Each structure stands twice: as structure tokens, then as C-alpha cells.
Amino acid sequence: MTQKTVLNETHRRLGARMVDFGGWDMPLHYGSQIEEHHAVRRDCGMFDVSHMCAVDIAGADAKAFLLRLIANNVDKLKEPGKALYSAMLNESGGVVDDLIVYFVADGQYRMVINAGTAEKDLAWMAARLADWQLDVAVVARRDLAIIALQGPNAKARVWQVRPDARAATEALKPFYSVSVGDCFIATTGYTGETGFEITLPASQAETFWQQLLDAGVAPIGLGARDTLRLEAGMNLYGQDMDESVSPLDAGLAWTVDLDSPRDFVGKPALLAQPQQKQFLGLVLLDKGVLRAHQKVVTAQGDGEITSGSFSPSLQQSVALARLPLATAIGDTVQVDIRGKLLAAKVVKPCFVRNGKALV
Amino acid sequence: MNIPANLKYTKSHEWVRVESDGTVTVGITDHAQELLGDLVFVELPDIGKTLAAEQEAAIVESVKAASDVYAPIAGTVIEVNGAVPDAPESVNQDAYAAWLFKLKPANAADVDALLDAAAYAACADE
Secondary structure: OOOOOOOOOHHHHOOOOOEEEEEEEEEEEEEOOOHHHHHHHHOOEEOOOOEEEEEEEEEEOOOHHHHHEEEEOOHHHOOOOOOEEEEEEEEOEEEEEEEEEEEEEOEEEEEEEEOOHHHHHHHHHHHHHHOOOOEEEEOOOEEEEEEEEOOHHHHHHHHHHHHHHHHHHHOOOOOEEEEOOOOEEEEOOOOOOOEEEEEEHHHHHHHHHHHHHHHOOOOOHHHHHHHHHHOOOOEOOOOOOOOOOOOOOOOHHHHHHOOOOOOOOOOOHHOOOOOOOOEEEEEOOOOOOOOOOOOEEEEOOOEEEEEEEEEEEOOEEEEEEEEEEOOOOEEEEEEOOEEEEEEEEOOOOOOOOOEOOOO | OOOOOEEEEEEOOEEEOOOOOOOOEEOOOOHHHHHHEEEEEEEEEOOEEEEEEOOOEEEEHHHOOEEEEEOOOOOOEEEOOOOHOOOHHHHHHHHOOOOEEEEEOOOOHHHHHOOOOHHHHHHOOO
16 A cells, blocks of 8 residues: 655646655656756755654663664764654665664654565564563654755745744754744755755645645655756665675765774674775766666776666766775766667766756 | 557557657656656666667656666667756656667567557556
């Protein structure tokens, strides 16, 4: 049974082409995926991301639980509101999910997990909790909706609709959060642009969405969300990494804390098996489109594309790929596209940030 | 759905127009371009290539995915629309104007077996 967000009817009324995404009936685009992509890079767009699941983690042992549960170190969260991106690993060091955890207050955290993995994640957390006998409540907040606003003008549009949120969010640095009334407003996102991710009661989502539409904010589908995150060099769970992939081979070493004495699930496996591949970007020099699972031929051995598409901002095809450790940024490699070897340049895995091309 | 009555169609969403000289012009339908979304890459066959019916003839790629375009009938490629690879979005704008290739049929009667507009509408509706 396909699940629906509270905005499902709204998307259909706006003429969205709907697709199944991780068991959810979601808008792919509302007309043109490329126009939506440009709207976010040049102005502002909004995404219904209520399929993602907010999870409240509270109790005397909430911090101790998270210290053991995830690969990044929640001890880095010193100030209330601060957010942390992390992988949650299994015993063999594979990625169960990637997530953001927000430090709300002492003994109180909020986590946002992926849609397709939510049930699995919740079962995983419940099992760890039972093993560890900690005083923590893990509560999935399906009563909430999440609307992301991204783009150079995103914040101004939100303040236009919600002037009461301005004071609390104006000085908020990237990767922080704050509660304003019923809204939980975070300076996080998945596009490489500035903006907010706003979690609010599902019952208020439609009114808020409509107010934003009236203010001229373009609705953006998951299609553009994917090209935006790809240009920003952000991983997609299930594509760039999964339970069989080490975070060290998926460009996530920066999120894994192996330095502190803290023990966490998957740490022994990561220590036993260091990085095997490096996660880099590719820009196709020939005409064509890079796609996931295409083989990359390098002088140092073969690699594989994990995410690829046409970049609307750069007007050429880009990809994220797992390449041999000896391959260097600046190298020209070849990608096997339907039996033809096409030239691609190896670059840092971040193509566009804040509207500017980086490659 | 935009399905001109004067064209022939295939189940794999190509349209076919029989020209006065007996050659056929081939493109993808408006329904196909809508399913694919914004096109960003088109690869056309080489002129002179001989194709069997239902053989892969061209490739159209949208932001989302790559898709094959098949030869509706057997024939030889006599012309391609070189403007399309330079502007793949022209197929989204008008799929019936942005033709992809022209074939000299191996057997002129083969087009009679293709779908008419009503039959294609029924099949595209599924």
C-alpha cells in the first residue's frame, strides 16, 4: 500500500506527475524538472518532504544512546539547536541509513531519517535500545509534515509569510534549528542553496503551502531535488551507499568519528577494513548522460558511477563515482556508456554551491 | 492526449508519417515525451544504416532516464534531423515537429500494420 503525505491532493491539484518513491506517492515534477531546478538555484522553491520521518529521541540516556548508535559524535553538539549529519551503521560497518540529528535540549534530540528506510531504522533502533537497556523513548512523529524551502530568496519568502519567525531565524547559522510556535525551523537542506527545512503539524501543512504558493514560491518535485543534490555532491541513500557499503568508500569519512575512544556500532568493522575506494565527482567531456552503475575505466583499475544525471546548472552530465584510491583529481578517465568509452574528468564531488559552478 | 489522426503509431510510442515519395518520417509521440520529461540528450542513427523492424534506432535521454527509439518498420536510414541533438528540448516542445529520422522502407506495405490514432490512444491510455 503506497503511503501519502498530507499534501498529496495538493500536488495532484497542481498537476504534478506522481511517482512511487520509497513506498510513497510523491511528485516527480509539476511540469518541467529543469525549470524547477533553475527556480531553486536562481530564486526559491519548496519541496514536500513529509515522506521523511522525524523521530524524537528523549530521556535521561538519550545522549548515551546516540553516542553508541551513530557514527558521527553527538558530543560535537554543544549548543541547543545544533544539527549533525551522520550515518547509522550495522555491525559490519555498512550504512543502515544517513540522517540528521538535532540537539533540542539536554536529554532531547530530533532525528530525521529517510522515507524508504524509516520502518527498518525504527526497528533497528528499538532492537539496540532493548540490547542496551537505556532510559530512552524513540517516537516516530508521523503527525508532522516537513516542507523544505531552498534558494537564494527562500528565507525572505518564509519571513514574508511568517513574519513572526524572522527574529528567531535571521541570525541562525547553517546547520542549526529553532522552534517557533508549532514550527521546528532548521537551516539544513539538500540542494546546496541556503534555506530552511520546516517541520510543522501535518494539520497546518496545507495552509502553509498555500501561503507560500500565493507568495510566488514554486513547488519543486523529487526530480529536481535529485539533480540539485547531485550538483551539490550530496549522497543519496540506496544509490551512493547502502548496507553493503562502508561510509569510508562513500565519501562519508568526514562524518565518521574514529578518533574518540567512544565505541559505536560498526566501529570495529571500519577499523578492521580501511578505505578501499574513493568517492569523487566526474564531469563528462563528451556528449551523453552519466548514469548509476556505468563502469569507469581508469589507468589504476575500474570504478563505478553511483549517481549520475544531466546537470541543468552546468549544462553537461555529472556523476558521483567510486574510483580506485590511486586515481587523482584532474585525471581524465573513460566511462562505458552502452559499450562506447567516453571521456570524463575527475573532480571534487561538489559541482555547484549557492548558485555558483565549482568545476 | 495529442495524437494527430494523420499519423501512424507503434506500441513503443513512435509516430510515423508516410511521405508522398514513399519514405517514412519517424519521431516519438507527445505522450512519450511527457512520460520521459525534459530531454537532455538525443543520439540518432547513422545515415545508410539498415534497420530491422523493432530494432533500436535512436536513444533519447531525459534528466530521469535513457530510452530507446525503435524502427517502426524495416528500412534504411536516409536522413536524420541534426537539429534535435543540439536542442533535445525541441522534442518536448513539439514532438510531431521534432522528427528524428527518415527511413526508406524495405517493404512499403509494412506501414499498413502500424496502429492508427485511435488504436494508439487506446494503448497509450493503459
